[in-house]
């Protein structure tokens with residue numbers, strides 16, 4: 001999602017996105033076996049060194065070099081620190097050069113509400129993205145894309161409505177009610193087959209692709225702190241949304257493998 005406001009939208013970023021989408025000749029894809037088929041092998045590859053459910057409270061810096069992090073009050077030493085959360089959160093974790101820190105803090109994300117349904121019965125065979133314009137929403141029957149996500153005969157539906165960041169706190173409840181109304185209106189069968197539903201406000205893309213946040217403006221993978229890297233959809237890697245995140249991870253690997261991070265200082 002580039003921007004909910006046309007006057008803020010970067011046409012360059014949009015055209016770049018369209019060029020990639022047209023070249024790929026595919027509207028979208030979904031991992032066979034669900035996201036765990038991507039994440040589980042990665043976790044197995046990383047082995048016991050991986051810790052889940054930890055919040056990084058601080059990034060440790062010694063003589064201008066990142067040397068580790070603090071989580072749960074415990075210091076964890078590291079040769080490299082790769083910050084894979086939205087870049088606007090980085091300034092709260094370590095002292096940064098003033099201009100750089102301010103630039104990161106100004107990054108504007110996109111936002112919206114998500115409403116997921118677990119359904120006891122299959123109510124639609126649609127495999128494409130469902131789009132409504134008034135109000136703007138998106139929907140996917142994710143289990144039609146990947147049946148292994150649900151027990152036989154059941155169905156998953158995930159729906160989304162964009163909101164201005166400023167509306168996220170006050171407007172989420174109303175937006176969720178509207179989103180529910182829209183999808184129950186399109187698919188009346190949903191209502192009597194709901195096993196569970198969950199709705200929540202969320203940040204969607206770390207950086208809105210607006211005229212102030214094009215690739216030229218977003219921060220690079222390298223930071224002013226040696227051995228500290230940024231990865232994720234707020235960086236200046238190519239693409240939109242998740243694609244920026246994947247491309248920035250590849251760029252980060254290139255930097256570490258080929259330069260040991262030294263070119264970044």
Ligand SMILES: Cc1cc2nc3c(=O)[nH]c(=O)nc-3n(C[C@H](O)[C@H](O)[C@H](O)COP(=O)(O)OP(=O)(O)OC[C@H]3O[C@@H](n4cnc5c(N)ncnc54)[C@H](O)[C@@H]3O)c2cc1C
Pocket residue numbers: 028054055056057084085086089114160202203204205206231232233234240241242243245
């Ligand atoms: C409904 C919806 C639909 C979307 N559809 C698409 C799509 O079709 N195509 C597409 O390309 N993109 C899509 N996106 C956007 C895509 O999900 C994001 O661009 C992508 O997940 C960004 O990945 P990331 O790794 O940069 O950040 P995230 O996935 O946001 O991961 C950052 C992680 O950092 C963690 N974190 C934050 N602070 C800390 C801390 N202090 N310590 C430890 N961890 C921390 C967060 O908990 C989070 O898990 C969609 C998003 C939503 C919500």
